[in-house]
Amino acid sequence: xxxxxxxxxxxxxxxxxxxxxxxxxxxxxxxxxxxxxxxxxxxxxxxxxxxxxxxxxxxxxxxxxxxxxxxxxxxxxxxxxxxxxxxxxxxxxxxxxxxxxxxxxxxxxxxxxxxxxxxxxxxxxxxxxxxxxxxxxxxxxxxxxxxxxxxxxxxxxxxxxxxxxxxxxxxxxxxxxxxxxxxxxxxxxxxxxxxxxxxxxxxxxxxxxxxxxxxxxxxxxxxxxxxxxxxxxxxxxxxxxxxxxxxxxxxxxxxxxxxxxxxxxxxxxxxxxxxxxxxxxxxxxxxxxxxxxxxxxxxxxxxxxxxxxxxxxxxxxxxxxxxxxxxxxxxxxxxxxxxxx
Ligand SMILES: NC(=O)c1ccc[n+]([C@@H]2O[C@H](COP(=O)([O-])OP(=O)(O)OC[C@H]3O[C@@H](n4cnc5c(N)ncnc54)[C@H](O)[C@@H]3O)[C@@H](O)[C@H]2O)c1
Numbered sequence: 085x086x087x088x089x090x091x092x093x094x095x096x097x098x099x100x101x102x103x104x105x106x107x108x109x110x111x112x113x114x115x116x117x118x119x120x121x122x123x124x125x126x127x128x129x130x131x132x133x134x135x136x137x138x139x140x141x142x143x144x145x146x147x148x149x150x151x152x153x154x155x156x157x158x159x160x161x162x163x164x165x166x167x168x169x170x171x172x173x174x175x176x177x178x179x180x181x182x183x184x185x186x187x188x189x190x191x192x193x194x195x196x197x198x199x200x201x202x203x204x205x206x207x208x209x210x211x212x213x214x215x216x217x218x219x220x221x222x223x224x225x226x227x228x229x230x231x232x233x234x235x236x237x238x239x240x241x242x243x244x245x246x247x248x249x250x251x252x253x254x255x256x257x258x259x260x261x262x263x264x265x266x267x268x269x270x271x272x273x274x275x276x277x278x279x280x281x282x283x284x285x286x287x288x289x290x291x292x293x294x295x296x297x298x299x300x301x302x303x304x305x306x307x308x309x310x311x312x313x314x315x316x317x318x319x320x321x322x323x324x325x326x327x328x329x330x331x332x333x334x335x336x337x338x339x340x341x342x343x344x345x346x347x348x349x350x351x352x353x354x355x356x357x358x359x360x361x362x363x364x365x366x367x368x369x370x371x372x373x374x375x376x377x378x379x380x381x382x383x384x385x386x387x388x389x390x391x392x393x394x395x396x397x398x399x400x401x402x403x404x405x406x407x408x409x410x411x412x413x414x415x416x417x418x419x420x421x422x423x424x425x
Pocket of ligand 1: 094097100122140207210275
């Protein structure tokens with residue numbers, strides 16, 4: 085009997101991991117293997133065929149993935165996010181770069197075992213961009229993948245390097261000592277904007293202010309936003325982020341002209357978003373207390389992303405506009421989640 089097909093999800097207990105595992109186990113045929121530093125929440129663990137509690141920087145964590153499965157894909161989500169990475173840049177380098185190298189090595193080894201490529205999806209970020217000034221940010225508008233690739237944060241540096249590492253492993257790496265060479269990895273990467281989920285609250289990121297505002301207001305709490313009310317960066321709804329990951333993973337390789345793709349949906353300022361939040365939760369107060377360092381970081385991120393390459397190569401199109409996300413996804417779900425709080 086042939087081994088059951090499986091996908092490995094590192095960082096499975098994070099925001100995207102939760103949403104991705106729910107989707108994969110609702111419709112997919114693959115067994116899901118979760119790997120995370122922390123024991124996954126029971127809601128995640130019960131959907132997984134195997135749970136590995138371990139560090140992605142440690143090769144032994146990957147060695148614990150059961151040989152019973154035919155690993156056809158790795159979704160490498162484990163990372164330290166932007167604000168956390170600025171606080172501990174050396175640890176960020178280790179998790180975000182060495183961890184990615186370990187995950188790529190694991191995928192390479194599994195490709196040898198199965199005699200076919202292992203698909204590898206890497207969520208990169210708008211942090212890979214470093215726009216030099218606010219004036220330039222305004223002038224630039226929607227940026228393309230190859231523009232402003234001079235990040236100003238450790239997280240952005242790590243993400244940009246992770247993209248290059250993946251390109252190297254999938255297109256150029258040859259294991260000279262090993263004959264025959266393994267079929268290798270099929271690396272694909274998405275530069276995500278800030279992602280807003282109705283079901284999880286982010287931490288450690290610098291685009292956290294919109295989801296924090298929504299989740300605070302839904303609990304009847306006032307919110308002091310850590311960036312100016314006119315700050316503008318792109319965002320998207322979590323269901324669209326999961327769609328993007330799965331669509332890119334399944335896209336026909338012959339149609340892909342790049343290993344890195346922007347995706348985007350809308351880019352409200354905190355003032356514009358708070359107007360919608362206050363309409364739904366008029367009893368709370370939203371104020372602004374910009375944090376110098378975090379403000380400085382988002383000021384270097386583009387106001388908008390040009391995602392025409394993804395639209396052309398793999399028919400990317402977000403389902404949620406800002407209005408639809410708020411009315412049909414966020415408000416009904418957060419109201420239910422915090423009912424009685
Ligand atoms: N959420 C966003 O807005 C956003 C935007 C752009 C890119 N991304 C990228 O998407 C991925 C997932 O993001 P998220 O929002 O789910 O993040 P998250 O912080 O919610 O989850 C990250 C998960 O990785 C785990 N982790 C951290 N270090 C680890 C290590 N050394 N070994 C094993 N596990 C480790 C954490 O325990 C956590 O469960 C990350 O790579 C992130 O950079 C996220």
